[in-house]
Amino acid sequence: MTFRARSFGHARRGTIMIDSKKYQVFTLKNFAKIPQVQSSLTKDQINSIEVVGNVLPFKVNNYVVDELIDWDDIPNDPIFQLTFPQKKMLEPAHFNEMQQVLSQGYTQPELKLVANNIRSKLNPHPAGQKDNIPVLGEHKLTGIQHKYRETVLFFPSNSQTCHAYCTFCFRWPQFVGMDEMKFAMKETDLLVQYLQKHKEVTDVLFTGGDPMVMSAKKFSEYIEPLLNADIPNLQTIRIGTKALGYWPYRFINDKDTDELLRIFEKVVNKGIQLAFMAHFNHPAELKTMAVQTAIQRILNTGAVIRTQSPIMNRINNSVDVWADMWKQQVKLGCIPYYMFVARDTGAQDYFAVTLEEAWKIYRKAYCNVSGIARTVRGPSMSADPGKVQILGVQEINDEKVFVLNFIQGRNPNWVGKPFFAKHDSDAIWLSDLEPWSGEDQFFFEEEMEQTNLLMN
Template sequence: MDETIVEDIKIVSEIYPFKTNNYVLDNLIDWENGIDDPIFRLNFPHKEMLTENDYDRLKWGRKNLSQAELSKLVNEIRLTLNPHPAGQTSFNVPFENGVKLEGLQHKYKNTVLYFPSHSQTCHAYCTFCFRWPQFVSNADLKFQSKELDSLVRYLNNNPQITDVLLTGGDPMVMGPKILARYIDTLIEVKSLRNVRIGTKSLAFWPYKFTAADDGCKEVLEILRKVTTSGKHLAIMAHFNHPAELKSDVLMEAIENLRAIGAEIRTQAPLLRTINNHSDTWAEMWDRQVQLGLIPYYMFLPRDTGAQHYFAEDLSTSLQIYRTAVQKLSGICRTAKGPVMSTLHGKVELLDIEDDVFYLRFLQHRDTRLTYKVFKGQASIANPKWLSDLAPMNSADQHYFEMEECIVEE
């Protein structure tokens, strides 16, 4: 690989985490495409992810600063990148007797996100990841729980919660013994109906669910306990590109998961240089349906990290989504999009007409505001996010405001 590209990777990975593996290198990246390969862009940090100014400061700092001074600079830059978007640490973390329950996020009435301390890594890292602070060494930026008991107490005290999403990182980095602790505990919670696992392991390390992995049988048997207990097991799989949907080992992994009764739903953000073409999404959703997967969300990159580089503007994003679904039959059109996961909730962009943006919340902290259409107008040229829009009139104002309501009981 060209030395300048290697140097760029080193400079950018001062800020963002970088990790790859032999499955990604041997099966997913088409090296004939060079640095323009979408999976290379997805996995290897590149220069444009930093502003020119930050890139130059880091390049200079690596040559001229002491390790301590460089760490200070790195930390300073990280803090300008909105490491915790959508109020994750200030609004979403519940309390028990005045004590913050670290590693839990309760944003919507029925669903709790749980960040097991054992899953704060992934099989490989994505350059655009909005959870990038989870993987860098600064403990202040991390969000994780070491205590399963507090989750169980919280669930038992809040029987309106029907869904737990195990997330991270990637919970499927956990070995069978640790995974069993979480699953065995969750299936005992009576009010819980759906166990969701957010994972990119099918794309980055499908061996996890195949005979090639020593722990595979055990892992599948542990997961099977969810379905045999009468609860729904939802694998929230992350695929960004059709190139991730081709290997034989992936086919085997999907077959094994479906055989234990898991339902696999798919989601991904729309990203410049990786999947910003309607043909890419149409191919991806079509292929997923053929494999028995359910397309679920097309997200827009969150307002953190390298959003300035990866995000298309709202108008282009809508065009890509629409053109993609228009190419497909009805059963392949199940993905909602384009969707922004904001401080308020999940906002779907429905239409843009005469410079008016038509939107609705699919999820909101206040469920009374969901599924109602509201209108916005651009407050900057080429808006990319909800915060780049302003309410059209006073009736739409409250959709743009955030009051201190944590979760509606």
Template sequence: MILNQAGTRRFKAYTSKHLEELLQRTELDEAQRLKVRAVATVLPFRTNAYVVDELIDWSAAPDDPIYRLVFPQADMLPAPDVDRLADLLKAEAPNAEIQAEANKVRMKLNPHPAGQLSLNVPRIDMEPVPGMQHKYPETVLFFPKQGQTCHAYCTYCFRWAQFVGDADLKFASDDVGQLLSYLRAHPEVTSVLLTGGDPMIMGESVLRRYVEPLLEVGQLESIRIGTKSLAYWPQRFTTDPDADDTLRLFEQVQAAGKNLAFMAHFSHPRELDSPLVSQAVSRIISSGATIRTQAPLIRSINDDPEVWSSMWRRQLGMGMIPYYMFVERDTGPQDYFAVPLAQAYEVFRDAYASVSGLCRTVRGPSMSATPGKVCVDGVTEIAGQKVFVLHLIQARDPSLVGRPFFAHYDPRAVWLTDLRPAFADRFPFETAVQDALLSA
């Protein structure tokens, strides 16, 4: 294992209070900057010195893709809402008044991610288990309380409500004992995914409190960690004070006979450029963990086949496994970032066709929808009708996994709920999902 290096700079976060200062680096005028700040009263903003100094091309901002990835855009929300908030900021209105108005705008950003989370909350003795989801039989998601922030926030994040400071919208737990009890009561669960936020925001000692007890659960085959840290703060695995201890924890997982799957979120090839990323990836893989890569398809950031094929090839060359291209979730500023499903399929197909078979471990474009992960396999014509061909990669009802079904072609559709079934009265999952919702 490569030894940790000394002399690294410490992590420095930037939040909305630093936004005006950072925006001075762009060519936005005062009125434009005010509107960006207005959007940041509604949607969370957080970045760090590594992203600001190493990843963003400020000469191209605000059109630079990494800038758009982390900085609010003035037109992400309806213009009347933005103008109203901008007027309050300009008038230096009391913070309570600004926050009350911002909250009204947030409540219009439906469907709300908090509802998506609560839909899948499991129960012990009929009591809900906070901070857990059990959507698919073999997989449980756990949201560590200390991992409910990130090194930087993505502007398109579907879990944005976790980060706006409203306690009622938080979804997390620090009760590892309750998680273990649930796993022992459900032997069908073979994989636990630690997610958030970003679990890798936690220091090694805190992360260990969640990971180490799972090593004693015999049925578990894998522990997954969903994280954007390799893109936003690779120093977490190279020069941070507890980087070596973290990698030793990863080695411990492998020694216990469990697969540690590092679910790395990369949205653009530039996030792979830094030598720090290569070093971090090498160290993680040397610990015995596997790194699988995933990201959503985002308009104005990565809606180009060349971006994806370049990203997949580079990831493969670094030893990572391309895993998923997701469709932007139906929450928050979806209208701003969403790519129509027909276009998403074309981007995926063209990128997929231009890489070797070793990169074709990737799946997509996939919607993480209520019934499961719905993949758009293509567009074709059957019996004179133009249709989408789809299948479920994962499903609440495992009997539906892998079975193709069809939807009428709609060039404007951006999500499953925009589609109508073809050659049937309903989609194959609709009855099963309705029954699940009634029993939840």
């Protein structure tokens, strides 16, 4: 079936011809029935997916399977690595333990107990996320995080899933039935009250999961209270989403697509910037007609699209990949925003790129694009004290050091203040680094220990 999609908004009108697609999901229950899995994977590979998929979340869909993965390049295809669990994503002892309990026919509660024991060893809440939950009066706002002065994260309870799951996801505990690990809020009333009280907040980031799994009606129920309330400090509503990469048809021919896009327009017409924070991890995600059409329809509502991704071994640890990705994004009207370092959780060791390698890839890719793409920042670690950028490696008194900088900090006064760490060619995270100055701690650590900033 061919779908005739009207370009949305007032920037450009016309007709786009694109085949429609009905969303079909694959999980542990039915992935083995995928024709490409049957023809391209060995029994051992299928077994590994089943074992690892009982610990880490696994969900993929027909768009990813049919249009993104190169099944002639298995298992090395980056989108396959991005979406299908791999054996080495677990430590050998953990893999063997889970494989054994699966082969012995454990009951579902027994299986969950073993899986949760393994999960608890994978740092399920990195960067002190539970410390970011604010309080309003006597209410602990478990669906909100407030780490940086100007920005509040909001976790709608209806966005606690995604169109497909990334194997590197740092919020993986929310998708594996660990209810005590979830951040979620059903109503926006408390969010509105919090924003009215905290006038320093200018940005609200809708996150999850993925807010774009919600119906337009449900999404509107979260957005409308923000638009109708008296919150003069609210300047930007952000949507953190992977939908453009995993299900661009959400913005083309889902049953309520036009209604959803009208909500985007409504936000913009209210004088609030709508920033679509799109996660793209590889250039392959930008090259289908579906994603290019979806991007245009979103931009035509007046929203802006900013792009971000972690740098990951086996997926995008290449200068050419990053330069190509940024060029493609700019060509399509998107704004490159962040290169992140893969967080210290889940399958981090599988995807880890050293800080030095990440910086070298970033620098060389940055040098290979025009100034219009140099809006991107990185490589950045979203660590407990804040977003720490690796500015480079330099020599001071014949000694190599890392030059670091806060892009964001729990204390805003830390931002833009360069500091140094001893060079460590094996370091993959901030916790691997030591101060260069001879001090026992970095300049921010004493304050981090004394107080949990911005929580009251």
